[in-house]
Amino acid sequence: MTLSWDASTTNSNNPVNYKIYYGLSPGNYTESIDVGNVTTYTIHNIASGAWYFTVTSLDAFRNESNYSEVVSKIIE
Numbered sequence: 684m685t686l687s688w689d690a691s692t693t694n695s696n697n698p699v700n701y702k703i704y705y706g707l708s709p710g711n712y713t714e715s716i717d718v719g720n721v722t723t724y725t726i727h728n729i730a731s732g733a734w735y736f737t738v739t740s741l742d743a744f745r746n747e748s749n750y751s752e753v754v755s756k757i758i759e
Contacts, residue, residue, distance in 0.1 A: 684734070684756060687723040691740040691748070700741045709735045709753050717741075731758050 691699045700719050703726070704712035712735070718724045734757075737750040 684729050685725045688738050690722050702739045705734055705736045729758055733757050
């Protein structure tokens, strides 16, 4: 499962890191991955089912943004 998103424009002078959250129902994210300063990431070995994904950005002090829009994908 490959996800991509637009870069954060909140503070363009500092590198931003991102964190992906995902789970089997919206708002109930049981998994998370800190992916660093990239805007595309592939999650490997994800189980089948309907998955919901969202991304947050983290500044240099590890302050985390609100969740992005939620997207879903059925994995077979």
